Amino acid sequence: xxxxxxxxxxxxxxxxxxxxxxxxxxxxxxxxxxxxxxxxxxxxxxxxxxxxxxxxxxxxxxxxxxxxxxxxxxxxxxxxxxxxxxxxxxxxxxxxxxxxxxxxxxxxxxxxxxxxxxxxxxxxxxxxxxxxxxxxxxxxxxxxxxxxxxxxxxxxxxxxxxxxxxxxxxxxxxxxxxxxxxxxxxxxxxxxxxxxxxxxxxxxxxxxxxxxxxxxx
Numbered sequence: 001x002x003x004x005x006x007x008x009x010x011x012x013x014x015x016x017x018x019x020x021x022x023x024x025x026x027x028x029x030x031x032x033x034x035x036x037x038x039x040x041x042x043x044x045x046x047x048x049x050x051x052x053x054x055x056x057x058x059x060x061x062x063x064x065x066x067x068x069x070x071x072x073x074x075x076x077x078x079x080x081x082x083x084x085x086x087x088x089x090x091x092x093x094x095x096x097x098x099x100x101x102x103x104x105x106x107x108x109x110x111x112x113x114x115x116x117x118x119x120x121x122x123x124x125x126x127x128x129x130x131x132x133x134x135x136x137x138x139x140x141x142x143x144x145x146x147x148x149x150x151x152x153x154x155x156x157x158x159x160x161x162x163x164x165x166x167x168x169x170x171x172x173x174x175x176x177x178x179x180x181x182x183x184x185x186x187x188x189x190x191x192x193x194x195x196x197x198x199x200x201x202x203x204x205x206x207x208x209x210x211x212x213x214x215x216x217x
Contacts, residue, residue, distance in 0.1 A: 024041060024076070024078070024113045024114060024115035024159070024161065025113065025114055025115070025127065026078075026111055026112070026113050027111065027112050027113070027114055027127060027128070027129040027136065028110060028111055028129070028133075029110070029129055029130065029131055029132060029133030030129065030130070030131040030133075031128065031129055032126055032127065032128035032129070033114060033126045033127045033128070034126075040115065040116040040117060040118030040119070040120070040123060041076045041115040041116070041117060041118055041159055042076065042118050044074065044075045044076060045071040045073075045074045045085060045087070046071050046072055046073025046074050046075070046081070046085075047071065047072055047073050048069055048070065048071055049070040049071065049072055049084065049167060050070060050167065050185075052067050052068070052069045053067065053068045053069070053169070053183065053184060053185055054066075054067045055067075055068070055172070055182035055183050055184060056182065057174050057180035057181070057182045058180055059097075059174070059176065059177075059178040059179070059180040060177075060178050061095060061096040061097040061176075061177075061178075062092065062093075062095035062096065062097040062098075062099060062152075062174070062176055062178075062180070063093045063094070063095055063180075064090065064091045064092045064093035064095065064099070064174070065090075065091045065093070066088060066089070066090050066091075066102070066172055066174065066182050066184060067088070067089040067091075068086065068087065068088050068089075068172070068184040068185040069086075069087045069089075069185070070084055070085070070086055070087075070167050070185050071084065071085040071086075071087065072084060072085070074161065076115070076159075076161070077113070077161040078113050078161060079113070079161060079162065079163035080163075082165060083161065083162060083163050083164065083165060084162055084164055084165055084166075084167065084187060085159060085160070085161050085162070086104075086159070086160045086161075086162065086185055086186065086187070087117065087157060087158075087159050088102065088104065088157065088158050088159075088160075088172070088184065089120065089121075089155060089156070089157045090102055090121075090150060090155060090156050090157070090158075090174065091155040092150045092151065092152050092153065092154055092155065093152070093153075094152060094153070095152045096152070097152075097176045097177070098149040098150060098151050098152065098176065099140065099149065099150040099174055099175075099176050100139060100140050100141070100149050100150070100175065100176050101137060101138065101139050101140070101173075101174070101175040101176070102137065102138050102156075102158070102172065102173065102174055102175070103135050103136065103137035103138075103172065103173045103175070104135070104136050104137075104160070104170060104171075104172045104173075104184055104186055105134060105135050105170050105171045105172075105173075105186065106134065106168070106170035106171075106186030106187065106189075107129065107133055107134055107135065107136045107160070107162070107186065107187070108133060108134060108189035109133065109162070109163065109164060109187075109189060109190075110133070111163070112129070112136060112160050112161065112162050113160070113161035113162075114127040114136065114138070114158065114159065114160050114161070115158070115159045115161070116156075116157070116158055116159070117157040117158065117159055120155075120156065120157025120158075121150070121154060121155040121156040121157055122140060122147060122148050122149070122150050122151075122154055122155070122156045123147040123156070124138040124139060124140055124147075124156065124158050125139055125140055125141040125145070125146030125147060126138075126139055126141075126146075127139075127158070136160055138156075138158045140156065162187050164187035164188065164189065164190060165187075165190075166187060166188035166190070167185055167186075167187065167188065168185070168186060168187070168188045169183050169184070169185060169186070170183070170184055170185070170186035171183065171184065172184035
């Protein structure tokens with residue numbers, strides 16, 4: 001009995017510790033993070049994979065840079081130390097406009113985990129993911145609903161934790177009325193995660209078929 005009690009207490013302690021230290025949000029295809037915004041992950045990223053990719057961007061009334069880096073050994077990555085963490089630092093240059101959204105293409109797979117970097121600038125109000133799962137996005141909303149937009153001269157840093165372990169170059173987009181695109185790092189889908197992602201989308205397809213059939217009747 002004492003042994004069982006100790007086991008229960010140990011599990012409860014682990015759950016409490018996880019709740020206290022985990023501030024990120026899991027994103028399945030079609031999902032979005034809950035409000036309020038994530039508090040931010042402590043920068044404990046391990047070792048950098050490759051070199052930073054610094055990409056300038058320019059729109060009609062805004063310009064700046066997006067720096068993407070990839071890390072392994074991240075203690076905050078819920079998929080394990082061998083999995084990759086992608087970090088995107090958005091800097092709004094000498095612009096006229098504020099920046100309100102950033103997206104990255106290339107996220108096939110069932111789950112990713114997103115967060116703000118603690119101390120990395122203006123925190124994103126929420127993250128979301130397209131129904132296909134291919135695009136992960138972050139939005140900045142003005143107070144009091146959000147933590148603010150990325151004003152000229154300011155910046156923001158967001159994190160995407162992934163179970164994947166291979167890096168490629170993909171496309172990022174900074175959006176504020178217009179769209180400015182730039183090369184960024186993103187993961188390479190593995191066959192197992194692609195199959196898992198397809199299986200995850202099967203219920204959506206079944207629901208769509210039921211709707212179509214009911215309309216025909």
